[in-house]
Amino acid sequence: MPRPAEPGRTALLTAGTRVAEDRGLRGLSINAVVEAAGMAKGTFYHHFPDRRSYVIALHRRYHDALAEVIGAQIAELPPGAERIRAGVTAYLDACLQTRGTKAFLAQSRTDTDLLDEVHARNQLVANSIEPDLREMGWADPGAVAHLLVAMVAEIALTELYGGRPREDLRAAAAELIDRPEN
Known part of the structure; x- marks a missing residue:
């Protein structure tokens, strides 16, 4: 048994x-x-069965925990800019407070065992914010979502290495989120 x-x-x-x-x-x-x-x-x-499957399980566990935190923050918000801003803030705050952020956010980008996982997770997040961007009037919400994921990941890394929130970067991201193309 x-x-x-x-x-x-x-x-x-x-x-x-x-x-x-x-x-x-x-x-x-x-x-x-x-x-x-x-x-x-x-x-x-x-x-x-091996180290690779273990590292993938760790990466998923880390990001699933972040997703729960973000989901709790945006659950009651309608699609749009406010929901994206709330999700970005929850993500950045959680990255600063969660064990393993450096390994699972920064180092996972170069770990060959995790490259597919990183890309898949980024695409999952981008897909989840496309409706918000569409609601805001973006003509190509998929492309904007892809760039937004990359931008927020870069802010998270900057904050991680600085050991504190970067309000200037967060404000700039919020401003960009609020400006759909014309």
Whole structure:
């Protein structure tokens, strides 16, 4: 009879987030994860077939948690600029407060195991804000959404490395969001 995935899977993912925060994705070895979790290496392989699938699970878990925070902030808002601004603010604030942001936002862009995941997640977010941009009058909301995702990710990285919110960048992004093409 197979063992249930929980709580071992969760313990491994939690340990991996700590390791990624402390050592980055390059330092995220299976040995480091099981040591941080206080588990045997065999337990890791019970839950994950390899490092790649584990790193993907970590990345998804990180972004799913961010999505929950953002969703709670925008749930009651109608499509449009206010909803996008609220989502951007929630995302940026959460990135500053969430363990693993450096690894899962910055380093994941260059980790070959995560490139497809990063692109897929960015496309998912872009698709989710297209209706807002369409409501605002943008003629090509897909292209604008793609650029908005890239812009907000860059702001998040700037804030992360600076250790504080960049109100000037947030204000500039809000101004750009409010200016649909004519």
